[in-house]
Amino acid sequence: MDEWVENDRPVDFDHPLSFAKADMDLCFNRIDRKLRPRRENIHFPTGDLKAYSDSFDEARCLVMQGGQGEVKHWAFNDPPRRTGKWKNAPPSPAEYRKLGTRVVDLHPMTIIQNARTSGGGQVSLVPTSACTVGPLETWKSDRVSIWQAGCHDNPFGQRLTALMIAKKLPDASVPISLLADHPDVHFHYYRPGLGAVESGMH
Template identity: 65%
Template sequence: MPRPISKLAEGWWDYTTLEADLLQDAARLSAKDLEQLSRPGFTVRIYDTPQELYTAQALEYLNAWKQSTSDNPVGICGPVGPTEQLPLVAQMVNALDMNLGKLDAHFWGMDEWLENGVPVEESHPLSFARCDNTQCFDRIREELAMPTANKHFPSGDLQAYSDSYDQVRCALMQGGQGEIKHWAFNDPLPREGQYADAPPTPEEYRKLATRIVKLHPVTLIQNARTSGGGNVSMIPTHAATVGPQETWKADAVSIWHPGHHDNPFGMRLSALMISKKIADSAVPMSLLADHPEVRFSFLRSGIGDVVVDMH
């Protein structure tokens, strides 16, 4: 039976092309049900306050970096979205006198915007590297700072960026979840060519490495909402992103759900699919079902309900 046409963008794959029964099952999940989705290799955690959530997220940076030594460097790959953890990371590093240079600690940015086929400069107001630096690394005391060479952004030689995951152990890849159910900019693919009738198999999608991608229309709308006051015209249509290939080189993947990047339904759907090991590349986040160590962290007030509520 042919898969449904997307209700969001007819020329693309996305979660609206899944079977109706699965979508209905996700919509019915309560917050208590979410907690019970944990299984070996997949952990669901719920935090009661924003302070607890973002403190826990910031601590993951420090827990990764404290494992690093000059003989065995270790790093973390982090998102822009959420960003609330970034100033907390700097504050903790300064308070604990954690010398990131002496530890030979590393950091990977997940993605970066492109304009005219070229990654944007850090001077660009939407630059993710700019955000990581201004919100975190520039706030760390100079004598504790991470060397520039230890910060890896997908904004130059993408093969060199990808290769760095083989040279330094990535203890953790953090991420948020976008409305199109991506981590980084691993969006569903267009419904064209060899994928006109079915999206890539999970095995095909997981082979994708760091690359330049065309973004799903929903991703453009989301980033306009979260970063540009709704001004879609200012949002680039392409980006460079870390891929599944690098993601599977990370010891663990940690996804943070404060409740304002994706909606109550979307957060439930990806959690259910990972818990039940239902992998479908129309929901890229679901492919993490096959990663050996995945954690989802929710803010309780952001979980919400999937109900009709007219405004």
Template identity: 60%
Template sequence: MRPQSKISSSWWDYTTLDPSIIRDAAKLTPADLLQLSRPGFTVTFYDSLEDFYLAEALEYIEAWRQATADNPVGICGPIGPTEQLPLVARLVNELEIDVSNAHFWGMDEWIGEDGKEVPLNHPLSFERADRKLCFNHIKSGFPESNLHFPAADTRRYIDSWNGTIRCAIMQGGQGDIKHWAFNDPPRREGQYLDSPPPAEEYRKLTTRVVDLHPVTLAQNARTSGGGNITMVPNQAVTVGPVETWQAEKVSIWQAGTHDNPLGQRLTAFMISNGIADSAVPMSLLADHPNVQFNYFTGGLGSCAVEMH
């Protein structure tokens, strides 16, 4: 039987791993991280935040430049990080990028107490942030029909993945609970009381409404709500592994503002070594054919004990 979580006995999370995995990850230096690259998994460093967020924004341009009427192409992007979004709009405007055949998928959205996706006037609305920070600033306009935001009724969103639109890149950040989008660890209950779902079973999940891990609630309160956890919904709708595996490339951006020094090392270590465990959802990307982890070197920190 796996260890009990040190965070919540009702959930799976990284504290239920074999302790040796955590010890080995904590020892990694920045130079060690770079050495984790292997075929299908690339680790890249950026020495300034300006370079980091510009590179992230350029992935939008890379995807959208491929789009034609006969070959519509899109990118799936996160809220968290967000600093790249105004840069995307500026690049589109200055380089006069034709976005008429470009597409964008939002990764996730909050679900309110009424069981529906939160409205645009909700202060934490991800769609609102995407529009306010990026799409409202594209001078040529971005086709409304080419914007795909997930909703509680997931059918239309899922259908957008199963048509003729090619997803060149799925971006993401990494949360404290080691998720991408809101693919959080599962609850520890029922048939998963003694061990979490097998990786191959978790990867069958598609876009869906999920209950959020307590760590995810606390993190979003910290990063987006001034610490006010009462304003953070308990559920969200999230893109799933099924859609993630339809993306030609998965690009994860870690500036050090979302996950901590251990987390940034742990998932890279697990992916590099092929350790896919649904208690650490990001580790499931070990089986994706093209994953890139992007780090701001100033945000890597250290796993050494430092009392404050």
């Protein structure tokens, strides 16, 4: 679904935060060779982004698996910058849903989140741009499955988006809420990570 971009190019496979490397090391390379998808059938949003986007029309995507970030993204579909025509209001849900696979500048909260969860706290290690699958491709998936582990978003945020999707309140300033309009969305929670919405110094 994503890959970091540095110097206008997707990062190499040996970058310590490479999504492609993580996917291969933590998933595909652990599957028995007889059952593993052929390498030519494993696609990452690197290189020709149009070809990556077109692959969603060449095969049926049964499930798109993702997560939710602190800034309420899925993949790297962050809230749009409030500049230009979106200075006073975010795009409509219908307008945001037209966005396809693309290179995006990441929200500062996304950079900090990834430094916390994957970069050992090293903010300077995290690229500030990435390639990401868009809503255009997401809506070509039969089902969207969001895993809430409790470490990528806080207790309030996890509940907020579930409420917005359940009540059908899509808003591009809370991008994952746009999934309210997708016909089949499943949220999966790690209960110990769900936490409690309460105030208190720690």
